[in-house]
Amino acid sequence: MLLPNKQNCTVCIIGLGYVGLPLAIAISNCKKCIYSNEELNRYVIGYDLNENRISELNNSYDRTNEIKEVELKNINNLLFTSKTKDLFKADVFIITVPTPIDSAKSPDLSFINNASTLVGSIIKERQNILEESNSIKSPIIIYESTVYPGVTEEICVPIIERESKIEYNLIHNNKTFFCGYSPERINPGDRDHTIIDIKKVTSGSNREVSIWINEFYGSFIKAGTFMASSIKVAEASKVIENTQRDINIALINELSIIFKMMNIDTHDVLEAASTKWNFQNFKPGLVGGHCIGVDPYYLTHKAQSLGYHPEMVLAGRRINDKMDKWIADQLILEMIRKGLTINGTEILVLGFTFKENCPDVRNTRVANLIISLSKYNLKPIIVDPLVDPILAFKEYKVEVNKEIPTHKKYPVILIAVAHEQFSCLEIKEWQEYVDKDTLILDLKGIVPKSMNPIRI
Numbered sequence: 001m002l003l004p005n006k007q008n009c010t011v012c013i014i015g016l017g018y019v020g021l022p023l024a025i026a027i028s029n030c031k032k033c034i035y036s037n038e039e040l041n042r043y044v045i046g047y048d049l050n051e052n053r054i055s056e057l058n059n060s061y062d063r064t065n066e067i068k069e070v071e072l073k074n075i076n077n078l079l080f081t082s083k084t085k086d087l088f089k090a091d092v093f094i095i096t097v098p099t100p101i102d103s104a105k106s107p108d109l110s111f112i113n114n115a116s117t118l119v120g121s122i123i124k125e126r127q128n129i130l131e132e133s134n135s136i137k138s139p140i141i142i143y144e145s146t147v148y149p150g151v152t153e154e155i156c157v158p159i160i161e162r163e164s165k166i167e168y169n170l171i172h173n174n175k176t177f178f179c180g181y182s183p184e185r186i187n188p189g190d191r192d193h194t195i196i197d198i199k200k201v202t203s204g205s206n207r208e209v210s211i212w213i214n215e216f217y218g219s220f221i222k223a224g225t226f227m228a229s230s231i232k233v234a235e236a237s238k239v240i241e242n243t244q245r246d247i248n249i250a251l252i253n254e255l256s257i258i259f260k261m262m263n264i265d266t267h268d269v270l271e272a273a274s275t276k277w278n279f280q281n282f283k284p285g286l287v288g289g290h291c292i293g294v295d296p297y298y299l300t301h302k303a304q305s306l307g308y309h310p311e312m313v314l315a316g317r318r319i320n321d322k323m324d325k326w327i328a329d330q331l332i333l334e335m336i337r338k339g340l341t342i343n344g345t346e347i348l349v350l351g352f353t354f355k356e357n358c359p360d361v362r363n364t365r366v367a368n369l370i371i372s373l374s375k376y377n378l379k380p381i382i383v384d385p386l387v388d389p390i391l392a393f394k395e396y397k398v399e400v401n402k403e404i405p406t407h408k409k410y411p412v413i414l415i416a417v418a419h420e421q422f423s424c425l426e427i428k429e430w431q432e433y434v435d436k437d438t439l440i441l442d443l444k445g446i447v448p449k450s451m452n453p454i455r456i
């Protein structure tokens with residue numbers, strides 16, 4: 001087996017979104033191996049088919065807010081490109097394309113299939129070029145996109161074999177390619193847990209490749225790596241991380257529905273229960289985005305194809321998916337109790353993204369909440385400092401303001417997302433927008449209790 005040189009290889013990242021860009025930067029920034037101190041002379045090719053994204057990155061602008069302008073300006077061994085001809089030099093391909101669900105909540109593997117088709121055609125051409133120069137090193141293709149167990153070797157590998165006409169995982173023949181799976185665990189918007197601070201699970205198509213991949217990631221991931229026993233184990237580990245989180249939040253959401261009926265504040269209960277060392281403090285709320293609300297369906301899809309119909313996982317999904325409607329109902333009830341007019345009343349909605357401190361609006365459940373409120377003819381004024389208003393309008397047909405329109409008190413305020421810009425507000429600043437009669441529904445528990453917010 002002739003594998004690429006770990007210290008000097010050319011690495012191509014396919015898909016430069018929330019996952020791919022920080023990965024490309026981390027590999028390109030690391031000039032010395034963390035565990036051996038050896039010099040690293042790697043070259044990184046960041047490929048994305050979205051030409052606009054490439055042009056923005058080449059102008060040092062990252063619309064996901066993960067990488068600062070100064071960092072993009074300082075890179076020297078990283079090429080951003082949307083041209084496939086730039087990829088022939090690569091020895092290692094890392095695939096970080098989206099894995100969403102379709103409208104029937106089934107896995108949409110079209111992006112990962114397309115990326116596999118592309119890699120298949122690239123390694124075919126690469127083989128021809130290298131054969132001429134007599135220096136054949138078998139390429140390694142690593143998937144990072146979240147999938148259900150089996151996708152890498154049962155779906156992607158056959159596509160690569162078909163396109164490249166090269167056979168997979170031949171240990172005694174250099175005309176071959178190898179694969180691996182290393183799930184990404186980043187948490188966009190979180191400056192304390194960046195890609196290199198999170199332990200990385202790795203896996204490969206045979207023992208030697210597994211070690212190669214594990215040492216490759218270990219060279220730049222400060223938190224270290226964990227070598228899983230197989231590609232399927234690594235795939236399963238990622239999908240259950242998010243499934244477990246979804247179910248844990250669903251439990252707290254269900255408890256918050258019960259506690260509401262009992263007039264008990266769920267946040268107070270959680271504060272009390274958290275004093276026990278092994279209580280896990282999950283917060284109630286909306287579960288949107290493209291990971292926690294999506295990944296469980298990858299697992300249930302695979303289970304169903306094997307004849308098992310998951311109950312608990314789907315129950316969690318159902319509970320979390322109905323929270324936006326339940327929250328809208330709570331708001332209407334509280335308005336009625338307070339004697340507020342519903343028809344035509346303006347409601348200030350703070351936050352539109354699917355999570356705090358991140359501009360991502362994919363599958364944001366705040367959008368569903370807005371739809372429910374609009375059905376009652378409430379007039380939402382949405383404010384989100386991180387959202388691109390043009391994108392929000394294109395995706396959801398809503399107007400998003402960057403700042404809270406000032407010199408105005410609102411009869412109703414809904415705090416939907418705990419962006420730093422909102423959670424750092426002090427009572428005096430809140431008082432610019434509220435008066436003593438304002439109804440505050442605080443989904444995130446960030447408004448001072450002395451202002452009598454209603455919490456879920």
Ligand SMILES: NC(=O)c1ccc[n+]([C@@H]2O[C@H](COP(=O)([O-])OP(=O)(O)OC[C@H]3O[C@@H](n4cnc5c(N)ncnc54)[C@H](O)[C@@H]3O)[C@@H](O)[C@H]2O)c1
Nearest residue numbers: 015016017018019048049050096097098099115145146184
């Ligand atoms: N965002 C997260 O928090 C997160 C965390 C862990 C894992 N993941 C998983 O990582 C994967 C990527 O997620 P993301 O959030 O980075 O997605 P993203 O939408 O931010 O980025 C994906 C990028 O891939 C590009 N792309 C799509 N098809 C392509 C192709 N065939 N060739 C080249 N580029 C292509 C898109 O243009 C886009 O820029 C998903 O499977 C996701 O579930 C995401």
